[in-house]
Amino acid sequence: MYGNDFSGEDAPGGLLGEVEAAEAALRAAAERDRGAPGQDVDLAAYFAEVIDADQKIEPRDWMPEAYRRTLIRQIAQHAHSEIIGMQPEGNWISRAPSLKRKAILLAKVQDEAGHGLYLYAAAETLGISRDELVELLLEGRQKYSSIFNYPTLTWADVGAIGWLVDGAAIVNQVPLCRCSYGPYARAMIRVCKEESFHQRQGYEILHMLAHGTPAQKAMAQDALDRWWYPSLAMFGPPDGDSTHSAQSMAWKIKRFSNDELRQRFVDMCVGQAEVLGLTIPDPDLRWNDERQAYDFTQPDYAELMRVISGDGPCNRLRMEHRRRAHTEGAWVREAAAAYAAKQASKEKVAA
Amino acid sequence: MSERSERLSVSDHSPLWEVFVRARRGLAHTHVGSLHAPDAELALRNARDLYTRRQEGVSIWVVPASSITASSPDEKDAFFDPAADKVYRHPTFYDVPEGVAHL
Numbered sequence: 001m002y003g004n005d006f007s008g009e010d011a012p013g014g015l016l017g018e019v020e021a022a023e024a025a026l027r028a029a030a031e032r033d034r035g036a037p038g039q040d041v042d043l044a045a046y047f048a049e050v051i052d053a054d055q056k057i058e059p060r061d062w063m064p065e066a067y068r069r070t071l072i073r074q075i076a077q078h079a080h081s082e083i084i085g086m087q088p089e090g091n092w093i094s095r096a097p098s099l100k101r102k103a104i105l106l107a108k109v110q111d112e113a114g115h116g117l118y119l120y121a122a123a124e125t126l127g128i129s130r131d132e133l134v135e136l137l138l139e140g141r142q143k144y145s146s147i148f149n150y151p152t153l154t155w156a157d158v159g160a161i162g163w164l165v166d167g168a169a170i171v172n173q174v175p176l177c178r179c180s181y182g183p184y185a186r187a188m189i190r191v192c193k194e195e196s197f198h199q200r201q202g203y204e205i206l207h208m209l210a211h212g213t214p215a216q217k218a219m220a221q222d223a224l225d226r227w228w229y230p231s232l233a234m235f236g237p238p239d240g241d242s243t244h245s246a247q248s249m250a251w252k253i254k255r256f257s258n259d260e261l262r263q264r265f266v267d268m269c270v271g272q273a274e275v276l277g278l279t280i281p282d283p284d285l286r287w288n289d290e291r292q293a294y295d296f297t298q299p300d301y302a303e304l305m306r307v308i309s310g311d312g313p314c315n316r317l318r319m320e321h322r323r324r325a326h327t328e329g330a331w332v333r334e335a336a337a338a339y340a341a342k343q344a345s346k347e348k349v350a351a
Numbered sequence: 352m353s354e355r356s357e358r359l360s361v362s363d364h365s366p367l368w369e370v371f372v373r374a375r376r377g378l379a380h381t382h383v384g385s386l387h388a389p390d391a392e393l394a395l396r397n398a399r400d401l402y403t404r405r406q407e408g409v410s411i412w413v414v415p416a417s418s419i420t421a422s423s424p425d426e427k428d429a430f431f432d433p434a435a436d437k438v439y440r441h442p443t444f445y446d447v448p449e450g451v452a453h454l
Contacts, residue, residue, distance in 0.1 A: 060423060130387055
């Protein structure tokens with residue numbers, strides 16, 4: 001759907017359409033709102049009722065402690081991913097091949113920072129502070145998506161990240177627009193609308209390279225070869241091994257299983273790769289008429305686990321960079337705080 | 352990192368602000384999210400960068416989150432109860448006799 005449709009209009013059934021539908025459902029759920037729980041209502045039963053009715057849990061509502069913890073873990077990991085995710089592409093801002101590409105890449109990386117901030121704010125509504133969240137990332141006690149531990153070796157990688165990595169993220173995130181926790185659902189609607197530009201710009205980069213000189217086409221193919229399987233791994237371990245899935249589905253935090261989403265992604269990508277004239281690096285990829293879906297080779301989940309546990313190609317580099325940026329930015333935070341304190345005391349004197 | 356900055360926490364020195372944006376003339380300001388900033392001026396600039404990168408607004412309000420007093424959803428005495436038994440506040444409560452116009 002994305003990428004091969006540059007008209008600005010989204011075809012019906014497209015991902016942006018799904019985001020719109022989720023937004024409409026959110027408004028409809030608000031219309032059906034049941035008001036505050038009455039005096040003698042059992043709070044746990046009320047929580048279950050709201051979830052069953054596809055309505056939203058809001059920050060000050062009662063919620064099971066495990067629901068709160070699951071959300072904090074998931075939203076924080078998501079926010080950290082957006083922040084760390086600026087690095088692989090940031091690597092190419094100074095070397096983008098034209099002013100136009102540089103401006104686009106800058107805007108995209110700025111969006112990632114924005115997405116991180118929307119998500120941190122959503123996590124903070126659950127009672128964890130920004131300081132704690134930043135600390136958990138810097139100390140390596142909370143994770144970010146393993147995909148950002150892979151290096152961006154060529155300009156075509158920027159294209160592959162937009163098309164595949166942002167594409168996989170969108171497939172993952174569109175169902176989150178219907179998540180049962182209101183602030184997360186609202187943040188995801190915003191994020192998804194912005195992500196679609198990211199995916200299209202990546203696809204356009206690859207499309208230009210794939211229709212350029214043989215060397216450019218080879219560069220595009222090489223990027224696809226390297227990013228394909230790590231992108232499939234973004235959906236997480238296969239359903240049988242996924243630890244958090246069942247409870248998250250029951251709470252309507254998650255709407256589809258890892259394997260369902262992975263399949264959806266593969267089915268979308270095949271046609272898009274054909275238009276690019278590039279080959280997905282999977283000799284066993286073929287249409288299965290019975291399943292009405294593509295059969296494909298699973299990513300190497302042992303590699304996924306290695307990268308998650310810290311042993312990917314760029315884990316140390318990413319964390320060092322983030323810690324350095326945080327430390328070197330300390331004077332800016334201090335100066336702004338000192339200025340605010342000075343202004344406040346001047347106002348007090350004047351009053 | 353200096354000792355001083357170790358003590359500087361985001362929440363102490365960069366409090367939370369709630370952001371409201373007027374999307375177009377004729378619409379009310381609507382809550383769009385929140386952010387951290389040390390003072391009102393920076394909160395406004397951060398809000399512009401964070402919430403209006405795509406011309407989503409023509410006017411922004413920022414309010415310190417700590418200045419907002421909110422009703423509590425789990426208050427035992429149902430705060431909104433007084434409104435529940437006053438159907439006569441709605442025009443549909445009244446019978447309009449047949450043939451009456453402009454009412």
